[in-house]
Amino acid sequence: xxxxxxxxxxxxxxxxxxxxxxxxxxxxxxxxxxxxxxxxxxxxxxxxxxxxxxxxxxxxxxxxxxxxxxxxxxxxxxxxxxxxxxxxxxxxxxxxxxxxxxxxxxxxxxxxxxxxxxxxxxxx
Numbered sequence: 001x002x003x004x005x006x007x008x009x010x011x012x013x014x015x016x017x018x019x020x021x022x023x024x025x026x027x028x029x030x031x032x033x034x035x036x037x038x039x040x041x042x043x044x045x046x047x048x049x050x051x052x053x054x055x056x057x058x059x060x061x062x063x064x065x066x067x068x069x070x071x072x073x074x075x076x077x078x079x080x081x082x083x084x085x086x087x088x089x090x091x092x093x094x095x096x097x098x099x100x101x102x103x104x105x106x107x108x109x110x111x112x113x114x115x116x117x118x119x120x121x122x123x124x
Contacts, residue, residue: 032096032124034065034117035080037072042089044107051110061114064121065094094120 038045056062070077072089079098086093092104094117102120107113 030079030095030097032065032094032101033068034061035068035070035093035095037070037086037089037091037093039072039089045090048090048107048113052113061117061121064124065117092117094124096124 036045036048053067056067070080072086072091076083080093080095083093083100088105090107094101094103101123104113104116104120108116
């Protein structure tokens with residue numbers, strides 16, 4: 001006769017398999033993000049930081065596309081290695097599921113930045 005302990009173990013293994021499957025499914029679909037390519041000594045990057053960067057994490061846009069900073073002079077992270085044409089800082093790239101959705105080259109000022117970013121977010 002099979003004991004209750006065996007059935008408990010079987011349920012635990014089944015639950016672990018289901019949980020693993022769910023976690024793999026979630027990790028396969030990468031969240032959207034705003035990648036800021038910057039460089040040391042970039043005056044426009046500093047202007048963006050002063051105007052927007054200090055409060056970006058508290059905005060509704062940040063909930064949709066959280067900010068990720070990448071130094072343009074460093075080796076590019078593997079998940080961004082396919083991006084081309086990155087020459088100017090700051091350059092903002094909205095990524096979704098590993099693909100580029102849109103790009104803002106330079107910092108055109110606070111009002112234009114928000115308008116351009118929201119136009120890109122609408123494409124997600």
